[in-house]
Amino acid sequence: MSAIGSLGGAGGRTKTAPDRPEKRRLTPYWLLVPGMAWLLIFFVVPMVFLGSQSLQTGSFEDGTKLTWNFSIYWETLRGYWPHYARSIGFAALATIAALLIGYPLAYMIAHKSGRWKNILLVLVIAPFFTSFLIRTLAWKTILSSGGPVVWFFQQTHLTDLLQWLHLTDKDTLLATPFAVIAGLTYNFLPFMVLPLYASLDRLDHRLLEAAGDLYSRPFTAFRRVTLPLSMPGVVAGTLLTFIPAAGDYINSVLLGNTRSTMIGQVIDGQFLRVLDYPQAATMSFILLIIILAIVMTYVRRSGTEELV
Amino acid sequence: MGTPDSAPSAPLLRGLTRRRFLGGVLGLGSAAALSACSTPGLEKYGLDARAATDLSSGQKVVNWSNWPEYVDVNDKTQRHPSLDQFKKATGITVRYTEDVTDNDVIFAKLKPALAAGRDTGRDLVVVTDWMIERMIRLTWAQEIDHGNIPNLKNLEPTLLNVSFDKGRKFSIPWQSGFTGVAYNPKATDGVKVTSVDQLLHDKRLKGKVTLLTELRDTVGLTMLAMGKDPSDFQESEFYDAIDVLRDAKAAGQIQGFTGNEYGQGLAAGDIAACMAWTGDVVQLQADNPHLGYVLPKAGHMLWSDNFFIPNQAAHKTNAEKLINWYYQPKIAAEVEDYVNYIPTVVGVQDILVKEDPDVAKNPLIFPDAKVRSTSHVFQGVSAQQDTEFNRAFQALIGG
Structure with missing residues (x-):
């Protein structure tokens, strides 16, 4: 996404002698035209339609008219705030879980895997060879009652822990918030691993040797050298995981219960089944704004502004 | 990024701040907004306006969209015997697609073409009663020519005069359940x-x-x-x-x-x-x-999934011939033996008693009159x- 856009950003410095200034001033704008056109057609226009649709009233059969019905935003927030909160919460937990699993994995692939590196990278992407739906359905079998995973969780009393955390409500795993978060983590893990790998792979080993020469323990070297240098990967990975996870609904439909409904599922119902397009547009717009606000704050805080 | 005062890139960076950029984009966007002020309602089509030129005599094909596992399958060849027999008997090839997985989803798929009065690429689609009701209300289903379906005399009598389609002018049942x-x-x-x-x-x-x-x-x-x-x-x-x-x-x-x-x-x-x-x-x-x-x-609850012919379908007569084909008790029995829903064709049970008595005896496939008396169909809306x-x-x- 925008992270990719920044790659070409620093290349503008040339050493040509100053020729006609006006011409030179216009060139960057011409170069921007294809990008702008793309943004206009595939982002701005749909966004305006969505915004406009959300403020219309009427019915699907008789047509809808723009009536600047702003009250729908307030009503939607009041009626569906738990769904938004849940979506953000689940996505955040899944992102943290993916980071905890993905970081060691990416580190191992980048630095410890030797000649297995390429094979391991292919394995990270391998799940994409089958459909998202099939992969999620497989989790129904994995977490099914009477299966080995549930047995293991019960033997180790992890089920009690999950119950205490309110992530499950019985001695089972399927059809619980835990299952939804696990599904999200699994489905978006590659989006975490690949950017992490890209930034860890570039890490200069000599920096770690230098840290060692200066009597830093391995952990200190990790904390003060490896981690800061991999921060762009962490930020890109968390964004690529969090954003799609917050809007996902397949996982909550297939792995959740009636009290783990995420906002994507509600939008799907309004759009597809009730055919209430203004309501669906409003919900999508609110989700967009919430995610944008979170992402902006996060990126500002993490100090890697070149990502946006 | 380059430092702001490094000469060549400076004009771009000074001239085009993020704020100005976004401002420009929003300006262009508001132009689009003017064109997005309203969404028109749905046009109604008269009976004559729904039909397209029928290409059935020239093109020996019919496009049928059905639910998954809703027709007979030969487990060895993975082919559909009743469709192959139809081809042999009539020379018409059935392009059979199992792309109806959900009434609302198929509605969303058909809607753009039907609302615009265009061909959906499908000649026969199978959907549930209430979706038929909606299709008829929106004037998106063509009137079926019963003259091409003489076997319709075998239709289960209770399914003929349903609330949403009296006399079955626009829809013909495929399976009940x-x-x-x-x-x-x-x-x-x-x-x-x-x-x-x-x-x-x-x-x-x-x-x-x-x-x-x-x-x-x-x-x-x-x-x-x-x-x-x-x-x-x-x-x-x-x-x-x-x-x-x-x-x-x-x-x-x-x-x-x-x-x-x-x-x-x-x-x-x-x-x-x-x-x-x-x-x-x-x-x-x-x-x-x-x-x-x-x-x-x-x-x-009792429901049926029904055939309907979407507006502008190009092979209407072929579609009607296919319906006629499945209203032969012998063919319907072949399907029933595989899908195990409730047949809408009278006479299937008599055939299966000989060919597959287990299925013929199953009260969930062939309910008796007492069971049928406690069946209810959801009212029209x-x-x-x-x-x-x-x-x-x-x-x-x-x-």
């Missing part, structure tokens, strides 16, 4: 589940019950359990049923609302009991004979009710 209650005795600790009331309130089933995402099945069965008739009810009674369902959901009784996918969970025991469709359960019981299925004493009921039901499912 009941909605009742299924349970897995292993997951209920041996408790028998015999009523919807028990599904919604028996604490032993708490959190292990699923209902259906089909409004008419879930609300219909609930109404019956409340002593109301889903084929003839007041609006307030609909909302009463929604309230009962909401209470059960709030009490944690209900695990979820599903389509066909309840089968796997029921067999595995993740679902202890659920609302379920007959044909699914008959197929499930083949591998899991211990599963129980009950048509509640309070009554059960107006456009406004269609929206309002859906809204209330979706609020229940996703709320």
